[in-house]
């Protein structure tokens with residue numbers, strides 16, 4: 001795991017955007033997109049780079065991580081609508097290459113299987129953007145999710161429904177969802193998790209420094225071949241090895257600067 005310590009949520013967004021931009025500049029990329037509050041500064045920065053620095057998504061494909069069951073894509077709180085409103089509609093990603101699980105499909109099990117097959121057919125995810133829930137979930141893999149799970153139907157916990165009630169005018173959050181599994185997420189070539197705010201601090205500590213456990217689903221990233229965790233000071237506050245992460249970060253930054261000036 002690579003831990004990047006940032007000064008602010010905007011700084012988190014810039015560091016995450018750097019990682020995504022680097023991959024986009026290498027050629028056609030398959031992106032995995034999270035929704036919710038955490039990646040907003042990342043998407044805002046990517047949109048800025050698209051508008052001001054010609055960063056293009058024209059060759060990219062994007063898969064969203066999860067979707068509420070029972071909401072048609074046109075519902076304003078579906079993750080399809082949300083990712084369009086907050087990111088995709090502001091860049092040049094072709095809409096036919098924005099792929100989301102259909103939470104309104106008549107057969108959700110078949111839809112989940114279709115989704116995993118579509119990801120494989122696209123060659124797998126190159127860069128997976130993730131947020132983390134206060135209870136340690138990634139995607140909607142709630143605590144006790146199998147560490148090897150694939151895309152499937154899950155029941156949301158009361159905590160997650162309460163956390164997300166702020167997005168629904170009537171406060172009524174669906175009880176079921178479709179989510180990529182922890183195994184699906186682990187298959188991504190690179191995982192970039194962004195977290196900010198003190199209500200994420202305990203989950204971040206368990207993810208980075210706790211045991212790998214289905215009780216903190218994000219801890220599965222300890223077994224990922226390349227996971228980058230980007231934190232603001234509040235989200236990093238409970239980590240015990242901050243000094244080491246800071247040193248490693250300075251060393252890595254120095255190395256990549258030297259590589260860039262050599263190239």
Ligand code: F6R
Nearest residue numbers: 034035036037038131132133139
């Ligand atoms: C949403 C998703 C979730 C969120 C998590 C944090 O697509 O994957 O795991 O990342 O619930 O939500 P926010 O960022 O709103 O705090």
